[in-house]
Amino acid sequence: MNRLTLTLCSALLLAGCGKPAEAPEPVRPVLSLVVEPQSQANxxxxxxxxxxxYESTLGFRVGGRIARRWVDVGSSVKPGDVLASLDPTDQRNQLRAAEGDLAKVQAQWINAQANARRQQQLFDRGVGAQAQLDIAQTDLKTTGASLEQARAAVEQARDQLGYSELKADHAAVVTNWQAEAGQTVSAGQAVVTLARPxxxxxxxxxxxxxxxxxxxxxxxxxxxxxxxxxxxxxxxxxxxxxxxxxxxxxxxxxxxxxxxxxxxxxxxxxxxxxxxxxPRVELPASALLESEAKTRVWIVDPQQKTVSTREVKLLERTANSVVLASGVQAGERVVTAGVNSLKPGQKVIVDEEDPQ
Structure with missing residues (x-):
């Protein structure tokens, strides 16, 4: 009985000295992303x-000293709104002088009319000379021309007075002022910029x-x-x-x-x-596995949860990313980190926070 026990113990000891079974490959968590080919290059x-x-820069049509700015930058204006005005003293004086000249010429024209009528009546009764009548009619025409000239001068002076106000000619927004109140500007000098909104x-x-x-x-x-x-x-x-x-x-x-x-x-x-x-695929540079003069990536099998390598064609690369011309398809999942520590067929756990 003792001999049988010894034999059994020896057999057990010999069995224990055999080679242990290999442990299975550990399941590794990996970072990955789903391939989405791009057809637009950024x-x-x-x-x-x-x-x-459309922007327009306006200026006064006459020179003078700016008396006031009526609107500020950012203000919306309508056609006809006054943007700025000059001191109108000079323009008013010119208008008064023109109106005085007009009154003088009007008086001369009335006198020339009366003289022409008188000479015509004398000539019709046969007591007036033709030369006197011709002179009277010539004076009347000359005075009439001077009257038209004086009236035009008054209109021009009125326009000059109106030009002392700078007005908007279309709906716009004031975007910039190039002159301030108190500043003397010349005719045509840039004063304000308007933008059509x-x-x-x-x-x-x-x-x-x-x-x-x-x-x-x-x-x-x-x-x-x-x-x-x-x-x-x-x-x-x-x-x-x-x-x-x-x-x-x-x-x-x-x-x-x-x-x-x-x-x-x-x-x-x-x-x-x-x-x-x-169409091309952009991946992080960390997804690339380069060995034996080949460029590969790890593809995740969604059913078996295993990985395998696949050779890809590299199109571009930067310090942080690579662009692939071919090798992967839309919807496939590619490992993006730890590519050098994986083995073909190894079980992996896909990052749960990564979008499917």
Whole structure:
């Protein structure tokens, strides 16, 4: 009986000295994302503002000292509203002088009329000379011409007095004043800038290198910087031919597809510039597995929850991202972190917070 027990114990000891069974590969949690091919290439985002397409700079048609500014920057004006006025003393004096000249010429014209009638009556009775009649009629015509000239001078003086008031000729918003009350200005000098608020556009500055590539195929998306949900598409209307000497940028003016109510004049906007490209996939640079002169990514099997490598074709790369031309399909899930510590067929746990 003791010998049987010893034999059994020896057998058990020998069995215990055998090679242990291999432990299964651990299940690893991974970060991943679902592939969504892009057909638009983002060329950049640029700060800009909403401006009026049409602006006009007004000035007085006569010179003088500005007596008063009637509106401030940001004010809305209607046609005929007075924007500023000059000291009208000089214009009033010119009008009084012109009216005095007119009164003098009118008196001369009345006298010339009476003299012409008198000479005509004398000539008709045969007691007047033809020469005297001719002189009287010539004086009447000359005085009549002087009367017309004096009347025109009065109208001109009235116009000059009216020009001492600078008025808006269309509905607009005051955007800038170039002169202040008390300042003496000359005729035609810029005084105030008006913008028509009915037609607005987006204005941005583009780097020269990008501006040279701008074409009709590019798309612009203008969004409010305060609320990105307020946005509209835009198309290029005008691109300045020369770059600014200081910033080396070229100003671009964009026509808005529609104008949201929140797009007031001066509203700060962000304009995203995109271009249509062949479908491509952009991934974080950490998703790339490079070995044996090949470029691969890990694909997650959604049914088995395992990973496998797949060779991909690299199109572009930056410090933080890569663009793939082929190798993955829309809807597939790609591992984006820890790619060097995975093995083919390894079980993984997909990050639950990652969108499906």
């Amino acid at each position: 060329l950049g985002r640029f700060a800009g503002s909403i401006q009026a397409r 009915d037609i607005k556009e987006a204005v941005i500055d583009l780097p020269t290198s990008l501006a040279e590539q701008v074409s009709g195929e590019l798309k612009f998306l203008a969004a409010s910087q305060l609320d990105s949900s307020i946005s509209t598409t835009a198309t290029l209307r005008e691109l300045e031919p020369q770059a600014d000497a200081a910033t080396r940028t070229r100003r671009a003016r964009l026509t808005l597809a529609d104008t949201p109510l929140a797009f007031h004049l001066g509203t700060a906007i962000s304009v995203t510039l995109t271009s249509a490209v062949s």
